[in-house]
Amino acid sequence: MSNTARSWMYDRLDADEYISPIFTNGLKTFIEFACSNQSFMDGDKIKCPCKKCLNRAFQEVEVAKFHLSKFGFIPNYYLWNKHGETSIGSTSFGMDDTHSPFNEHHDPSYSEMVMDVAGYDFIGRTFDEDPNPEDKKFFDMLEAADRELWSGCKKATQLSVAARLLNIKSEYRIHEQCFNAICQSMKDGLPEDNNMVDSLYETKKLIQALGLPVEHIDCCRSGCMLYWRDNKDLDQCKFCEAQRYKSSTNSSKCSRVAYTRMHYLPLTPRLKRLYASQAIVASMRWHAEDHGHDVGVM
Template sequence: MHNWDHTMNNLPVDMSELDDPGPTMSYHRMVHEAAGPTFVPDDMEELPNPDAQRFYDMIDSANQEVWPGCETHSKLSVVARLLHIMAEHHLSERCFDDICQYVNEMIPPDNVIPKNFYETKKLMRGMNMPVEKIHSCVNACMIYWGEDSELVNCKFCNHPRYKPTIQRSVSKKNLVPFKQMYYFPLTPRLQRMYAFKATASHMRWHTEHEVEEGVMRHCSDAPAWKHFDKMHPSFSEESRNVRLGLSTDGFQPFEQTGKQYSSWPIIVTPYNLPPWMCMKDPNLFLSVIVPGPKNP
């Protein structure tokens, strides 16, 4: 066990500075938000566990110059920008590798820019962005989770869970499911909303804002919200409890080129936030991706 009660006092960045929206602190803040509000060790002489070590590696990369004397970019800022470009322009891993190789040829040889996508991904693991793969019925009847996690056939249509294999004896971990969905854990992201003053105060806006009679500026002004508060007083009396909205719709990611394929992203929105924040992209949390063609 590794207790995290006072790490931030020993880190190279003053935590009070992280609420400053200035560009010099943006990557430090990104690392601390990824770590979460309780990520703080109490004994710096103790060897850090793997999670802590990944966190310290991220802090180091946020402070590390791309090459000696480069003051405009850090290792982390370059990696984050490259990944953003890759996602924005739908680049392949091979294309990303070629870009990294070309950049490394142009700048001083003692640089710290990753040589390929694998090295980049290895560094970004410290951002703690896990994904869970959950098997599902090929006919969208059910998911194999919880008390149904050990089933090998759908309990509704009886379709097999796994694709047939030629080998007689195959370990369970090597079996390939007909279909699976991807779940991105929500709890750590909600915890990070309270990790810093800038976002923590906005998470109480739904209770603290001024209400104008007869005007609905936010869903907290609606009769349904107020009815929920009356029905669940123990929940509503704590303004930091999170109210979530869930939405989903199917779309074809490869509509222009390639074969027809559909998927259903499930988006979760924290409605604690004010109206000018809750519908912005950074606060629309992609929680689940369900492969099509049927809706979840």
Template sequence: MINDAFWISRDHVNVEACTSHQPVHESEERMPELNQGPNEETKAFYDLVRDGNQALYEGCTKYSKLSFLVKLYHIKCLCELSNKAMSMILELLKDAFEHAEIPDSFYEAKKLITKLGLNYSQINACPNDCMLYWGEDESRETCKVCNTSRWKQSRKGNPTNMSGGGKKRKKKPVKVLQYFPLKPCLQRLFMSSKTIEHMRWHYVDSNKDGLMRHPRDSEAWKRFDETHLEFASDPRNVRLGLASDGFNPFGTLSTNYSIWPVILIPYNLPPWMCMKQTSFILSMIILGKQMPGNDIDVYLQPLIKDLKDLWDGGVETFDASLNQMFNMRAAFMWTISDFPGLEFRNPPMALSGSEIFKQLENVHVTFGKRMEVEDNRKRTRQKNIVESGCQHWRKKSIFFQLPYWEYNLLRHNLDVMHIEKNVCDKVLYTILNESGKTKDNVNARKDLKEMGIRSNLWPNENGQYQPSLFTMSNAQKDVFLTTLKNVLVLDGYSSNIARCIDLKHRNIFGLKSHDSHILMEQLLPISIRNVLPNQVSAVLVDLCSIFRQICGKVLNPLDFDKLQR
């Protein structure tokens, strides 16, 4: 668990060197320091490493003292065992195996497990996403916006349930935000001499050929360095990106639920590490029956507070490679989001962050999804109340509370994999003419008529229209789908795409993001060549080529204008 959570290997952690007061690398470049030697939190971390290296008993190679306790604690959580039951089990094991490194009680075991640093805080939230019971509002009983109770109600409408013996039970909140503090997560990255080398990669491994392999090669990163020279002077300062998306954990069993994890990406790491799942930092988990939507700013408040603290004052952190304390700071660079819907018009004028911030000065938003009752007794939810003369803005983003956000050259990135999947799905559904999913439908044909173009594709009075040039016949579909179903690739290159092909009904289903990635960039240009006219296949091949180039490991900025054209 230590390896997975903190990337620490027993082969690379020299506990004695890390806890001594002698520098590990005398020849390394000295950096700004606060004081020598690790602090108490760091010492506790290395105590944890020792427990991870200590065998459960002499000669045991399968379990260490820590791994055995973590496994036992996992069983406790899954089986919902009480603390008393766990103490009794530990006492029995201690009595039966005298020479094993087993704590005397669950209290002692929990003190050891707590050192893993995987703690989180539970922050109560309004069920209508209006506010958090946090900070000054921590003691409130009802929402200050919609007056909804903070607690779950019993059948009698009483928030305090009574057990069988008349004993009061603890009140349960209606909605809870799980927040993982950011500072300890970032501090852990510098406590191993192996990982801290990767955290300085963006500065040490300079780029001299002008090609883009990492965000540090981008204009936005360089502009940030020029604007904030003091922050950029220490390469150990952390740069973060943010991404979030929702999913239904119950699959098809329940559609009335969603979970929204908020993920942070440390961009100090090299490109082969920063976008790996093991490098992601889980910041919070937003639970509820509905997605937060525009109200996500309510839940981002604890993260914004941590980011402001990490920018203004930083936090003392132990540098394992230099055996010294330093003041670590962090900056939030940009978000990663899906491609927004666009209308058929020219692109809007590009505005700087300061210009946008000026337009948003008088925008005030009341968050939440409050209920209102209409005349027909149906309950509907009100949208966010926006008080501003500037109606094209829905809100002022909470990120503008960060003192540097308005000066960032790039504030939002697009998720290429997400876009690629959407485009791939629409292309496949359209050329296969799948009912309900194709973009070539009667409404699209009516649009052509209103625009006065391609009269041969206009629908008649009955809404019927002739097939277009890119619509496959049944015989063409059979050739196209059979080609995809018979493709064989190397193990690990992609999932089994053949399982997504239904030859009987002539359709494709269940494609994952990586499946669409492989289809769009490798398989689709080959499989359409013999089934579609040249003027159609040439356009699709060019489209696939664009995705293949922008998804490459190395990008040449000189090619961007060509790709745009």
């Protein structure tokens, strides 16, 4: 099936500005196909490819039909890949595991990851003036999600490479100096107009707008206590009296280095991200929607 065969998607209105029968029949075919692939749905909801939802928000079937009739399809959505289609016309019902959006060969959409961070309230917003600093971070992230690593690169974006590098650093415990050297080596080996990050600092700066903060908390080197809350200004452990900071000729508070530090990952922002993610939110709501009352079922 060619793009021409799906021209009905963009011939929504007839000469009298009414919904055309051709569009209505085609829409019925699309809805049937979208509802046949459960792995691309959120419960009974499907991704709505209208010009308002942009294939990002899950909607009830009737709501999606109404949106598509009112706003029309997003431009050039001839291949229904967000609903399980792998090639135009592959509308056979029943998908096997190789078509799952979570299989290992699937290339994650970093644009969708950024939209998950923004949440449903952001979708469809328009700005008549310069965005505030919080929204500006989001726009920068969205730009990075779509920014080619170099002109003509189709396999990676600036954000996707940064996210993968941070994952590799964490998994293999790569030292910061080694990470910087890898980044610089990659940058030098790419075309001159590349957008490759060149250090851990630049990588973290790019990723930080995802809103998953990390707090550093000084600890007693013997493990007695944390220098936190009421104890945050202490210079020695109140149990073993061990010194908090390493000896230094510089007495400035800003330059003092603690013997031991822990990384604290605040829970609330991470829960917010799980509820914002369209891929996970159905599981997060599972208990609240009367599914969690079966005795013996966890």
